[in-house]
Amino acid sequence: MSKAAKAKSSAAIRSTADFARYVGLARTTVSRVLNGQPGLKQKTIDQVQRALSETGFTPNAHALHLKGKRTSMVGICVEDLLTPPAVRKLAALQKLLRERGLSSLIEVFAPGAGREVVRHFLSMRVEAVVFIGHFHREEIEARIAELIAHGTPHLVIDHFGLKNAHTVSLDRAKAMEDVVNHLLDFGHRTFGLMGIARAPSSRFDRMTGIHAALKARGLDFDTCTVSLDHLHERRNDFEYGRRLAGSFAQQAHRPTALLALNDEIAVGALRGLHELGLRVPRDFSVAGFNNQDVAAMTSPTLTTVEQNIATTIATAAELLLGQLDAPMKARPMIKLIAPELIVRESTGPARVD
Amino acid sequence: MSKAAKAKSSAAIRSTADFARYVGLARTTVSRVLNGQPGLKQKTIDQVQRALSETGFTPNAHALHLKGKRTSMVGICVEDLLTPPAVRKLAALQKLLRERGLSSLIEVFAPGAGREVVRHFLSMRVEAVVFIGHFHREEIEARIAELIAHGTPHLVIDHFGLKNAHTVSLDRAKAMEDVVNHLLDFGHRTFGLMGIARAPSSRFDRMTGIHAALKARGLDFDTCTVSLDHLHERRNDFEYGRRLAGSFAQQAHRPTALLALNDEIAVGALRGLHELGLRVPRDFSVAGFNNQDVAAMTSPTLTTVEQNIATTIATAAELLLGQLDAPMKARPMIKLIAPELIVRESTGPARVD
DNA sequence: CTGAAAGCGCTTACAG
DNA sequence: CTGAAAGCGCTTACAG
Numbered sequence: 001m002s003k004a005a006k007a008k009s010s011a012a013i014r015s016t017a018d019f020a021r022y023v024g025l026a027r028t029t030v031s032r033v034l035n036g037q038p039g040l041k042q043k044t045i046d047q048v049q050r051a052l053s054e055t056g057f058t059p060n061a062h063a064l065h066l067k068g069k070r071t072s073m074v075g076i077c078v079e080d081l082l083t084p085p086a087v088r089k090l091a092a093l094q095k096l097l098r099e100r101g102l103s104s105l106i107e108v109f110a111p112g113a114g115r116e117v118v119r120h121f122l123s124m125r126v127e128a129v130v131f132i133g134h135f136h137r138e139e140i141e142a143r144i145a146e147l148i149a150h151g152t153p154h155l156v157i158d159h160f161g162l163k164n165a166h167t168v169s170l171d172r173a174k175a176m177e178d179v180v181n182h183l184l185d186f187g188h189r190t191f192g193l194m195g196i197a198r199a200p201s202s203r204f205d206r207m208t209g210i211h212a213a214l215k216a217r218g219l220d221f222d223t224c225t226v227s228l229d230h231l232h233e234r235r236n237d238f239e240y241g242r243r244l245a246g247s248f249a250q251q252a253h254r255p256t257a258l259l260a261l262n263d264e265i266a267v268g269a270l271r272g273l274h275e276l277g278l279r280v281p282r283d284f285s286v287a288g289f290n291n292q293d294v295a296a297m298t299s300p301t302l303t304t305v306e307q308n309i310a311t312t313i314a315t316a317a318e319l320l321l322g323q324l325d326a327p328m329k330a331r332p333m334i335k336l337i338a339p340e341l342i343v344r345e346s347t348g349p350a351r352v353d
Numbered sequence: 354m355s356k357a358a359k360a361k362s363s364a365a366i367r368s369t370a371d372f373a374r375y376v377g378l379a380r381t382t383v384s385r386v387l388n389g390q391p392g393l394k395q396k397t398i399d400q401v402q403r404a405l406s407e408t409g410f411t412p413n414a415h416a417l418h419l420k421g422k423r424t425s426m427v428g429i430c431v432e433d434l435l436t437p438p439a440v441r442k443l444a445a446l447q448k449l450l451r452e453r454g455l456s457s458l459i460e461v462f463a464p465g466a467g468r469e470v471v472r473h474f475l476s477m478r479v480e481a482v483v484f485i486g487h488f489h490r491e492e493i494e495a496r497i498a499e500l501i502a503h504g505t506p507h508l509v510i511d512h513f514g515l516k517n518a519h520t521v522s523l524d525r526a527k528a529m530e531d532v533v534n535h536l537l538d539f540g541h542r543t544f545g546l547m548g549i550a551r552a553p554s555s556r557f558d559r560m561t562g563i564h565a566a567l568k569a570r571g572l573d574f575d576t577c578t579v580s581l582d583h584l585h586e587r588r589n590d591f592e593y594g595r596r597l598a599g600s601f602a603q604q605a606h607r608p609t610a611l612l613a614l615n616d617e618i619a620v621g622a623l624r625g626l627h628e629l630g631l632r633v634p635r636d637f638s639v640a641g642f643n644n645q646d647v648a649a650m651t652s653p654t655l656t657t658v659e660q661n662i663a664t665t666i667a668t669a670a671e672l673l674l675g676q677l678d679a680p681m682k683a684r685p686m687i688k689l690i691a692p693e694l695i696v697r698e699s700t701g702p703a704r705v706d
Numbered sequence: 707c708t709g710a711a712a713g714c715g716c717t718t719a720c721a722g
Numbered sequence: 723c724t725g726a727a728a729g730c731g732c733t734t735a736c737a738g
Contacts, residue, residue, distance in 0.1 A: 015715050026725045031717060041723065056499055061476040062415035063715035066730045087440050094461065103473065106459050108447065120456065123414040146409055238650045271650040294647055297591045297624040368731050379709045384733060394707065416731035419714045
């Protein structure tokens, strides 16, 4: 075959059969070179290698899998609204998996679409499924039951308290306990809740921690906390924090400290209070959550909670990889990650009205 | 078979053969029900459906593909350092693709690892490959050449000026022209560059726009711009902006306006200037880029540039989907997206020293 | 209306 | 050292 003819035909090479024909050897031989098996003439190897770089041929991964090769894929479900910490977890997890030779199939787990997502993962024969974030409880529990029935390992990152789920989660109760204790030490006794749901959803969620901290000092939860959830549509972003802070400022008996669900709400609160001519921490103390980079850049800088995402993801990867090798554990594994309070300028002594 | 025996055997069902045996029908028949083909007895259909929900069986997607079904997968390469705008583009693109029945295989295109990533995509027989961000020029051009040779459609989002690449990109030159004109109108004549490389890399990058705006008023670029890139390691984050602003403030002939590569640097600059007791925009005007949510929450709020990500991604999806249907276009398609200047409080009249 | 056979792109015994 | 045949899990002509 002339060089030109070869170059021309290379575009049509889609299978080892085509490729073997191009090289002029049997498929078996080509396959052996591709898989680096021993006992081949050097000349044969060179021949195949050259053809490989000439054509850029890549064996079909789907056919390889059919012949028994592992798919080396992990399915990752993320929440519909991708928050910055969720993105960091996703990126960190994918990096760790990639280092172990696993690639990630990432899908958004939108409410109601969970079944389809997991079935897609199963049809792709992923080796495990990871959920990152908080989901509709019943839906995700049904998915996990499905995965267990299939014998496909799973792991939940963040959403704590799901039935039969292997879980890695920040100890959010401990985090809020630390935040509230820090503020109690400053003399605060009334706390405005910003974006934090009043009903505790699990043994380690934020509300549990707030309760515990207050109770330990003999304080009554209902007396000490204020919620204005009814005033604004809950959006958990900067603008929501800005508006909500304004509403807290206009209360007759306004709290002295504001506890925000995340840094966005807290930074929005700083802005909202600033617009009203109020000073932080003189008039209000404000605490955020997640320790995003912006928290060190606001004026005043923001007291917040570090999630230790690297630890979370390292733990998650370990649990996940352990499941791939070993037979499935019947008992769900639960790991809590310790948070870290980062004290900055936005919290200080309670004002005396 | 007893119900118990059935339940027990369902765990081992991995193929249509197993499943057909479980139902008690031929594989052909089962396949027909699974694919909703006409001409089947209702009783047969019901039988299969029931078994389907009993076992949760999912056909192997890899085998389906081997039989000629499209993979319906798109490979997406993102930059190593995932910036917030890149995340938004990624999420928006995945959403649009999913609505069209396409799933996304996402990989980080780390320097030096590009070849491996693209080969993985090709082995998975993705229908197209998308690159989001800015990459090492030679490496990505080699990958694009490889994709073209394979007849696999591609699209580059952001990185402008790559050889033979179908590209959708913000018109960054126009964006900076708008920013500089806005500041020139305020009387500014000296501009500090924060994270913006001095050497223009393409016909539509930022430096080109800065040049154009100055030239249109008969101003000399070298006289009007100051770069302190040598003083700090370039990190493009908040802290980098904070330090760099401090350095600009301490210059003998300090500029009156600061142009930042992104909002992080700009917000960091606001903080850095605040720490030195300088006021914005009285002492310095500061302009960001990307219009992230935080830009409306700083004090002062930040003048910046909106990327119109929704338009970018809608355009990208259109170009991409067009390539899937039609035969490959020889001429690269280039689309520029118009930016939008968002004027807020951080820019104002130039101080007079 | 249902089933046995061929074939997609690979690899791995098994022959030569 | 190299090649022809079987088989992974599916679907689609082709028979019955």
